[in-house]
Amino acid sequence: KAGVTQTPRYLIKTRGQQVTLSCSPISGHRSVSWYQQTPGQGLQFLFEYFSETQRNKGNFPGRFSGRQFSNSRSEMNVSTLELGDSALYLCASSVAGEQYFGPGTRLTVT
């Protein structure tokens, strides 16, 4: 069974731009969660989607948003990028309480 895939793997954007990251969960998994990983703040939960509905949300500004499609694929969007948004963004799909992570998208904001 294929694992969680994330595209793109690497991204460089300029301050003020917006970005969309994509995540395809493991087949059959209906829950997708997003995390931000930075050296300073560590791993922080962004949000979780289940059956196209946001089920949980972390403590991030409204510039961070997401959605989930009927095939469980998920996207997250960050608008008006700031330098501090540079991070590894990890997606995880879940079943029975176990989360399986993708390789992440490395976003660099210049």
Place this chain on the structure above:
Amino acid sequence: AQSVTQPDIHITVSEGASLELRCNYSYGATPYLFWYVQSPGQGLQLLLKYFSGDTLVQGIKGFEAEFKRSQSSFNLRKPSVHWSDAAEYFCAVGLNNAGNMLTFGGGTRLMVKP
């Protein structure tokens, strides 16, 4: 608020030696506990989990962890470390019954001496 503490930021052990990585949590209810490992430039791989039942849980790659409610701890152990175990290890607590919203500790970077 829930929190997870990994007191050791870096640990160095010799290959073949035993390993224990510490994890303490603060959570009002019975926690769902996890250990993940991350190699450089990679995502997180689930090593083991505790939901309920036997407090000693076995995981992949020869790892085990013990849940101690009285100490609010979930320490990870391995009897004999291999060079390939060098990585960063994260302890996490699940914040709801589905465990799909994790709070992570700051991580412990393990280095293995030949």
